[in-house]
Amino acid sequence: MAGVDRLDARILDLFAAEPRVGVLEASRRLGVARGTVQARLDRLQRDGVVRGWAPDVDTSAIGYPVTAFATLQIEQGSGHTAVAAALAAIPEVLEVHTITGAEDLWCRIVARSNADLQRVIDQVVIVRGIQRASTVIALAEQIPHRVLPLLHAATRT
Numbered sequence: 190m191a192g193v194d195r196l197d198a199r200i201l202d203l204f205a206a207e208p209r210v211g212v213l214e215a216s217r218r219l220g221v222a223r224g225t226v227q228a229r230l231d232r233l234q235r236d237g238v239v240r241g242w243a244p245d246v247d248t249s250a251i252g253y254p255v256t257a258f259a260t261l262q263i264e265q266g267s268g269h270t271a272v273a274a275a276l277a278a279i280p281e282v283l284e285v286h287t288i289t290g291a292e293d294l295w296c297r298i299v300a301r302s303n304a305d306l307q308r309v310i311d312q313v314v315i316v317r318g319i320q321r322a323s324t325v326i327a328l329a330e331q332i333p334h335r336v337l338p339l340l341h342a343a344t345r346t
Contacts, residue, residue, distance in 0.1 A: 192236055196221065198337075198344045200229055201239070205337055208242070253281065253299035255306050256327040259313060260292035267318030269293065275316040281309045292323070 196219070203215050212230070216223040233239045248256070263272050269287050276282045276296065284297040296313070300306035306326070314322050 193233070193238060193340070193344060195344050196225075197229055197233060197238075198340050200226060201233070201340060202337060204230075208244070248283075248299045252301055255300040255303060256330075257298045257300065257306055257310075257324050258327065259296045259298055259310070259322050259324040260288070261294040261296065261313070261319050262291070262321040263293045263318045264320050272316055272318045275318075276313065279309065279312050282313065298324075 199219055200215065203210060203218060210218075212227050213223050216226045219226065230239070248254070261272070263269065272294065273285050276285050276294075281299050282296055283299060284295075286295045287293065288295045298306070298309055298313070300309050303326070306324075310322060310324055313319065
């Protein structure tokens with residue numbers, strides 16, 4: 190993996206585990222200079238490896254305990270970009286990905302209840318360009334979104 194090494198992985202591990210650790214404390218724990226930690230964090234962010242430093246919010250804790258996944262089929266010629274822009278205006282739509290296969294888009298959606306999920310799905314399917322939606326409700330999260338194991342695998346020599 191170009192540009193990311195084991196020290197970068199150690200730095201990212203520490204900040205993932207303790208986001209408020211601070212650069213000085215991170216340098217002490219990792220046994221490297223403060224400037225090294227700061228320079229690497231700046232480079233990782235500049236290069237797009239680190240996309241942000243925002244808190245990891247649990248949607249259940251803010252009143253949205255229902256998670257669903259929807260695949261959407263869009264009209265030919267309507268364009269993924271326009272549909273995605275309209276979906277971005279729906280706060281409960283957390284992610285949208287263009288996919289391969291019979292459907293065109295995959296979305297992760299949250300809702301306050303199953304009844305509220307119907308309201309959200311109704312908002313999704315009225316978006317201009319969407320022909321069909323298929324939705325499944327997540328029962329339990331077995332593995333949360335993660336990238337650190339992949340980072341470690343990529344930096345092994």
